[in-house]
Amino acid sequence: MFFSGPGARPRTWEASPSEHKKWVEVFKACDEDNKGYLSREDFKVAIVMLFGYKPSKIEADSMMSSVNPNTSGILLEEFLSIVRKKKEVQLHRNEIRHIFTAFDRHYRGYLTLEDFKKAFRLVAPKLSERTVLDVFSNSGDGSSDHSPYFPCSLLDLLREVDQDSDGLVSFKDFEYAMNHGQNEA
Structure with a gap:
């Protein structure tokens, strides 16, 4: 529904040549003594340079545990792979934020x-209001007025968005639901 292509999978993203070059330059700048790899501290500095935040201990531990035991740190190719994945996650989160903001018109x-009714009317004008109500509430009776616009799995997913049944969906809930849908697809 929100992402391009069948199955609602996010697009595969490739770095531009200039972005790839920047990542290599950051690797080289952070590779003190030209060891050919980034130590734990070097890696943290590189992430700060590229993403503007210092990785948590857990994130740094996770990255360092994935390192080849024959090396003392993260090699260039491993670093480029990590950065590409982090960039994909960042772009995916930004896309989810953009969708949420489009729904949150106020x-x-x-x-x-x-908000959901208005969004559904714009996206799928033939979708019945009963279906929108069923999608939004957790108290659906299991039967639903399925639409050709929305597969059953999406209706089931959106039924769970309002986790505490208070009638409000925060960005955190929305993001969880969108990512849950990615894992299910």
């Missing part, structure tokens, strides 16, 4: 049933 930081 900039409140949460979505209501009315």
Whole structure:
């Protein structure tokens, strides 16, 4: 529904030549003493340079544990792979944020049933209001007015968006649901 292509999978993203060159330059700048790899501290500095935040201990541990035991750090190709994956995640999250913001027309930081109704009317005008209500609430009876616009799995997914049944969907809930849908597809 929100992402291009069948199965709602995010697009595969490739770095531009200039971006790839920048990543290599950052690797070289952080590779103190030209060892040919990034130590744990070198890696943290490189992430700060590229993404603007210092990786947590857990993130750094995770990256260092994936390192070839025959080396003392992250080699260039491993680094480029890590950075590409981090960039894909960042772009995916930005796309989810963009979708949420499009739904949140009043900039409140949460979505209501009315927000969903308006969005569904724009995207799928033939979708019945009963289906939208069933999608939004957790109290559906299991039967639904399935639409050719939305597969059953999406209806089931959106039924779970409002986790606490308070009638509001925060960005965190929305992001969880969108990522849950990615894992299911």
